[in-house]
Amino acid sequence: MARPPPDPQFILRGTGAAVHTLHFSCRGQELDVPTLFSGSENGLIHVWNLKTRRVDTALDGHGRKSVYCMETMGARDKLLSQGRDQRICLWDLAEGRTSVTDFVFTENVGFCRCSLLQVAQGRWLMAMASKALEEVQVLELPSKTSVCTLKPEVGAKLGMPMCLKLWQLSSDSQPLLLAGYEDGSVVLWNLSMGKALSRLGCHQEPVMSLDFDSEKARGISGSSEKVLSIWSLNEQQNLQVYKTHNLVNAGISDITIRPDRKILATAGWDHRIRIFGWKKLKPLAVLDYHTATVHCVSFSDHKSLSERLLAAGSKDHRISIWSIYTDT
Numbered sequence: 001m002a003r004p005p006p007d008p009q010f011i012l013r014g015t016g017a018a019v020h021t022l023h024f025s026c027r028g029q030e031l032d033v034p035t036l037f038s039g040s041e042n043g044l045i046h047v048w049n050l051k052t053r054r055v056d057t058a059l060d061g062h063g064r065k066s067v068y069c070m071e072t073m074g075a076r077d078k079l080l081s082q083g084r085d086q087r088i089c090l091w092d093l094a095e096g097r098t099s100v101t102d103f104v105f106t107e108n109v110g111f112c113r114c115s116l117l118q119v120a121q122g123r124w125l126m127a128m129a130s131k132a133l134e135e136v137q138v139l140e141l142p143s144k145t146s147v148c149t150l151k152p153e154v155g156a157k158l159g160m161p162m163c164l165k166l167w168q169l170s171s172d173s174q175p176l177l178l179a180g181y182e183d184g185s186v187v188l189w190n191l192s193m194g195k196a197l198s199r200l201g202c203h204q205e206p207v208m209s210l211d212f213d214s215e216k217a218r219g220i221s222g223s224s225e226k227v228l229s230i231w232s233l234n235e236q237q238n239l240q241v242y243k244t245h246n247l248v249n250a251g252i253s254d255i256t257i258r259p260d261r262k263i264l265a266t267a268g269w270d271h272r273i274r275i276f277g278w279k280k281l282k283p284l285a286v287l288d289y290h291t292a293t294v295h296c297v298s299f300s301d302h303k304s305l306s307e308r309l310l311a312a313g314s315k316d317h318r319i320s321i322w323s324i325y326t327d328t
Contacts, residue, residue, distance in 0.1 A: 005285040005286055005287055005288070006285075006287070006322060006323070006324060007289075008287075008289050008320040008321055008322055009309070009321050009322060009323045010053055010321050011289075011318055011319065011320055011321070012036070012038070012048055012053060012318070012319040012321065013317070013318055013319075014046070014054075014055060015038060015040045015042075015044070015046055015317050015318075015319070016040070016042055016044075016317065017040040017041040017042035017044070017317060018040065018041040018066075018292075018295065018313075018314070018315040018316075018317060019038050019039070019040055019041075019295060019296065019313025019314060019315075019317065019318070019319055020039055020040065020041060020066055020067060020068040020295045020296060020313065021038070021039040021067060021068050021069050021070050021113070021295075021296050021313065022036060022037065022038050022039075022070075022296050022297070022298040022311045022312075022313050022319065023036070023037045023070040023071060023072065023298060024036050024037075024298055024299070024300040024301050024302075024309070024311065025037065025072050025076035025301070026050070026300050026301050026302045026303075026307075027301045027302070027303055032076065033049050033050070033051050033056075034049075034050040034051065034300070034302065034307075035047060035048065035049065035050065035056075035076055036048040036050055036298075036300075036311055036319070036321075037070050037072075037079065038313060038319055039066075039067030039068060039069070039070050039081060039083075040066070040067060041066040042064060042066075043060065043062040043063060043064035043065050043066065043067060043083060043085075044058050044059065044060055044067070045058070045059040045060075045061070045067055045070065045079075045081055046058050046059075047059065047093070048319075050309075050321075057093075057098060059079075059081075059091065059093075059098055061081065061083075061087075061089045061091070061100045062081065062083030062084070062085045062087060062089065063083075063085045065083045065084035065085040066083060066084040067081055067082070067083045067084075068082060068083065068084065068111055068113060069081065069082035069088075069113035069114055070082070071116045073090075073116065073118075073124060073141070074118065074122070076093070077092060077093040077094040077097075078090070078091070078092065078093075079091040079093055080114075080116065080126075082106075082113060082114050082128075084111070086105060086106050086107055086108060086109070087103045087104070087105055087106065088103060088104040088106060088114055088126070088128065089102075089103045090102040090103065090141075090142070102142065102144075104126075104128070104139065104144060106128050106129065106130075106131070107130075107131035108128065108129040108130060108131060110129050110133075110160050110161075110162070112128070112129035112160065112161050112162055112163060112164060113163065113164065114126055114127060114128040114129075114164065115127045115128075115164040115165050115166040115177070116141075116166065117166035117167065117168065117175055119168070119171075119175060122142075123140065123141070124140070124141040124142075125138055125139070125140060125141075125147060125166055125175055125191075126138070126139050126140075126141050126166075127164045127166050127177050127179075128164070129160065129161045129164075130149060132151075133159075133160050134151065134152050134156075134158055134159065134160065134161070135149055135150060135151050135152075135161075136149070136150040136161050136164065136177065136179055136189070137149050137150075138150070138166075138177070138191055147191060148191050148192075148194045149194070150177070150179070150189050150191075150194060150196075152187075152196070153196070156199075157183060158181040158182065158183050158185060158187065159181050159182025159183045159206070160181065160182045160206075161179045161180070161181055161182075162180050162181060162182055162206050162207050162208060163179070163180040163207055163208065163209050163210050163221075164177060164178070164179050164180075165177070165178040165179075165210055165211065165212050165219075167212055167214045168214070169214055174190065174191070174192055175191050176188060176189065176190060176191065176197075177189040177191060178210060178212055178219060180202075180206075180207025180208075180209070180210045180221055181206070181207060182206045182207075183201075183206070184201055184202060184203035184204055184205055184206060184207060184223065185199050185200060185201045185202060185203075185207070186199070186200050186202050186207060186210060186219070186221055186231065186239060187199045187200075188233065188237060188239055197237045197238075198233075198237055198238045198239040199239070200231055200239035200240065200241065202221050202223075202229035202231060202241070203221065203223040203225055203227070203229060204223075204225060205223040205224045205225050206223060206224070207221050207222075207223055208222055208223050208224065208251075208252055208253060208254075209221065209222050209252060209253065209254045209255045209267075210222075210255065211255050211256055211257045211264065212257075213257055213261050213278070215261060216232075216261065217232055217233040217234075218230065218231070218232045218233070218242060219231055219232075219233075220255055220257070220264065220281075221255070222252025222255050222266060223252065224250060224251050224252075224269075225250055225251075226246055226247045226248070226249065226250045227244050227245065227246055227247060228244065228245040228247065228252065228255075228266070228281070229241065229244050230242040230243045230244065230245065230281060243281065245276075245281050247268075247274075248270075249268060249269070249270035249272075250269065250270075251268060251269025251270065251293075252266050252267065252268060252269070253267040253268070253269065253293060253294060253295045253296065254266070254267040254294075254295065254296045254297050255267075255297075256297050256298060256299060257278055258278075258299045258308075259299060259301065260305075261278055262277070262278060262279075263275055263276065263277055263278055263284065263324075264276050264278050265297040265299070265310055265312075266297065267293075267294035267295060267296055267297045267312060268293075268294055269293050269294075271288070271290045271291060271292060271293065271294060271314070272286050272287065272288050272290070272294065273286075273287040273289075273290075273294055273297060273310070273312045273320075273322075274286055274287070275287065275310075275324060285324065287312070287320070287322060287324075289312075289320045290312070290314040290315075290316050290318065290320065291314075291316045292314055292315035292316040293314065293315045294312050294313070294314045294315075295313050295314060295315060296312065296313045297310065297311070297312050297313075298310070298311050298312075308323075309321055309322065309323055310322040310323075310324055
């Protein structure tokens with residue numbers, strides 16, 4: 001007998017707007033409180049204390065324009081956020097500060113989330129959609145030095161980049177970028193050469209979200225269609241379709257593979273969160289709580305497996321927190 005899907009462990013309310021992005025920071029020092037950052041359509045970032053289940057701080061740095069991407073940079077007090085004001089902000093939250101210390105002006109009108117990769121102590125690469133609609137720009141942070149601009153070949157007609165994922169196999173290997181485009185294709189880019197290594201048509205519609213498992217050399221993408229596309233990368237660095245999975249309802253806003261690579265979660269336009277086993281893409285659960293589109297899903301980074309959580313943010317202004325399969 002399959003066990004019934006669980007109810008949310010708890011619900012966070014009070015964002016006052018649709019929730020577009022979530023990021024956990026639970027791995028800090030012994031005395032640090034597990035934290036969840038949420039970014040909303042009203043431009044606010046809420047810093048949630050997961051012990052009290054209340055907002056500790058609300059950050060306002062995007063001119064009340066929607067916040068749709070957030071990451072911490074090494075420590076929880078170094079936050080990066082991206083908004084529809086065409087700015088990527090760097091925050092210093094140490095000792096109760098709430099200040100934007102630096103920002104990058106993207107000049108991009110889309111809603112492609114930037115991607116971060118730590119390449120050395122205190123050094124990061126950041127990929128972001130560029131002012132020129134089809135291009136991706138890669139910067140080094142915190143210096144903001146340009147690393148490369150990735151331009152499709154003449155006549156490629158990829159359209160706008162929709163989602164990005166920087167990755168590297170090990171700390172001494174070349175960083176690479178996977179980008180999902182408006183035409184439904186996923187492209188693997190070599191940053192040092194500034195050229196595309198492989199391109200794969202995965203979807204008929206724009207790629208809305210993708211994630212990649214560098215250990216298994218396998219990724220997954222979703223679009224507005226009723227299909228998840230799973231693809232692999234061979235040793236010649238060619239992308240190939242591995243398998244597809246048909247969904248009951250169309251539309252995937254976000255996909256994330258849990259850090260232990262056992263399961264993944266999808267955020268659906270049908271208001272539901274779906275959990276799959278990553279090895280064979282076996283459906284494990286449909287989490288049904290929200291009353292509108294689920295925009296984002298995020299797994300927590302608690303040190304202890306038994307404490308790990310899944311958070312989902314929705315157009316219904318709520319964040320659902322789930323404890324799922326702590327024994328898998």
